Amino acid sequence: MKQRDAMRRQQFEALLHDHRKIVFKVAGVYARSADDRHDLAQEIAIQLWRAFPSYDASRRFSTWMYRVALNVGISFLRKEQRHTAPLAPIDAFPGLVATPADSRDDEDERLRMLQAVIDTLEPLNRALILLLLEDRSYAEIADIVGISESNVATRISRIKQQLRARLAVPVAAQPEAHSTGARPHGTR
């Protein structure tokens, strides 16, 4: 029994290690500060371990991992949005991007823009855009997020429209949907 537990733990640790970038990305998309990112990454790892007995080894681990990690990220963000002051500042990909005061780097600027775009999205749509940017197919996205493929297609099409409309004007000049608590049109 002990040996089986140890083996299961080892198997989990190896899988988590191999797919750790998923944790970093989900934490980067849903966390508002470096501390939050750290807390969220830990929470994701804990929930993955708890859910590990339900993992079906015949299926792709990354799909299952995204499903659990995104659920944790979505819950985390919803909870944060309820408890955090609406105008609390958000660090762009905390730990990964220098603060504007520290850097005028073009790459940092592009990442800040990406974060600003993601921040305009409500939690579920963040999951969709993350998976889309990861080049996942609509079928895979549907499987991970737990909605139908046609629903995924509709939502993504709306997100694209929404982004085009928003991106027609510079991101910095847009009203901050995330900080005002307002939801973009056409999202849940």
Add this chain to the structure above:
Amino acid sequence: MELDELKAAWQLLDRRIERLDALELGRQRQSRLSGIQRSLRWLLLGQGLQLLGGLALCLIFAPYWFKHRAEPQWLLCGLALHGYGVLLIAFSVRTMLRLRQLDYGAPLLAIRQRMAELARWKLSVEWPLFATLGCFIWIPLTLVLFGSVGADFGREAPGVVIGFFASGFACLAIVATGLRLIARAGRDPDANRWGRWLRDSALGSPIVSAQRELAELEAFTRD
């Protein structure tokens, strides 16, 4: 920012994560290797004490057997204890040299190989040799100690000396059993709890914990 631009920025983020990950792995490696160095410092200290013990035996028993070279019983006791002291010195010097040769900047596999070689030597040479000698080396020491207060067991009570050797052989039987258990634990560590415990005891906690840290570090940094 169109979707293509978002994708390009996402790939940039991916590269940043990889860079951060590499930095974190580097930090982890450094911290674990420092832990291993700390563990092995205790081994070095133990070897230093062993060296001092060996030197003390040599300094005491070299003049002793030379003084008693006309009395075979005391000559043999003195030579045995002097020889034991030399062995203690030789083995501790060898281990200390191996520890000094460990390059913590080398690839993990190379460090693991060095540690495995050290462990192999301890288990297959040092421990069997000293466990076997330990079964008997106390006999000349006891004879010499009692001899120094005027009790010559060899002459006055040879039965006691025979009894000493009998218990030495009984101890050797236990050592042989222990060695068999250790060998079995080497083949299947999970099925032989006692063997594993004996093996870890024979290796000593500094080597065991250093090996565990190295294995964890390797699992952590493997890609």
